[in-house]
Amino acid sequence: MKKWILALTLAGGVLGLSACNGASSEKVAETKAGDVSQEELYNVMKDKFGEQALQQLVYEKVLSKKYKVTDKELDEKMQQLKKDLGANFEMTLQQYGYKSEEDLKKTMKLGMLQEKAAMENIKVTDKELKDYFENTYKKQIKARHILVEDEAKANEVKAKLDAGEKFEDVSNTYSTDQAAKAAGGDLGWFGPDAQMDEDFLKAAFALKANEISAPVKSQFGYHIIEVTETRENASFDKVKKDLEKELKSSQLTSEKINEIMQKELKDADVKIKDKDLKDALNLGTAAQ
Structure with missing residues (x-):
């Protein structure tokens, strides 16, 4: 798994804030000293995590309109993450505040949508592919x-x-x-x-x-x-598609992801209406 997508997945566990949207005076806790309302809880969470949560929610809305991540792709990426983390998988879930694998998948899906957007926007020439094949892939x-x-x-x-x-x-x-x-x-x-x-x-x-x-x-x-x-006996024509994917993937950086996300947001004409969260889309990606 690419380093930036792994970092995004592990750093992005704040999407649960959306569950408090439309907060009301409904009680979420009662004490002899006073009650805690849903609105109070929402405002605290908004102050602490609002910008990052809104950024992720907007990104997913915008990207899901153009790109699709299947359940199969998500399951395969989860298995790769488990392989990367090994025995540390469960501990890492707890460390970053995920309740379960399903909870983690919500953030992982966003990372995969960003990856698809980036891969579509990165172009490589046949010469670059052949040079990569001869100088790197075959070795x-x-x-x-x-x-x-x-x-x-x-x-x-x-x-x-x-x-x-x-x-x-x-x-x-x-x-x-x-x-x-x-x-x-x-x-x-x-x-x-x-x-x-x-x-x-x-x-x-x-x-x-x-x-x-x-x-x-x-x-x-x-x-x-x-x-x-x-791979010394590999045929260029046979592996060309794999080469293209690998070469594009090697060019993915946090800076490249940010650049592409700004383009996607501009195309979607995104406007932040909440003045408290007006800078939410200027945070860069969560992988940084």
Whole structure:
């Protein structure tokens, strides 16, 4: 998941404010010292979270008119988020004030709508696609690893893999990399210029597909690495659509999202009627 969309998803849990819209004098709490009305609650929430909440509500209204996010797409993105966060998923939900996965999905949907708007507005040429294919895409590998603290433990792990034990099972038992461990050690696709330890990259790119390394020392400990796929024989025409999506995605930044959102808001002729919230659409994206 792109860093900006993950940040938006985790930072944006204030949409519940809309439930207090049309606030009245109806009581939400009673005490011997006095009651708390729905209107009082709404005003406090408006002061604290009003601008961010209104921004998100307007964004979703405007974007939903032009772009669609299906339940399937939302479920797939949720599964990716769970993979990214691993064992920290439930704790993260609580940390950012989400009551449930369904609560989180409301904000995640907005991030996906912004992503679709941005992807449609970013243009790439055939030359850019071919250059990306030759210089980056074809050089990528997909790998997984098991990270342990010392060489003796790494040799023990390698012996178990050589004896036929499943990589994901051994990873689950031994690996200290909690994020990768949650995905069976999978690190996804990356190139030789990835922001990883240099010794790790050198060892990984020396492997052939389905080959498992000897223990590799890095600044983090000792790794056992397996390359599961390479792209060196990929056909440009076959992967062109994937390339276009990947290249556009690589250009997404908070600044780009802001620029595109301002265009969408202008096209929708949005006007803020509440003078207390007049600056709500000048906040930038929640990912910043």
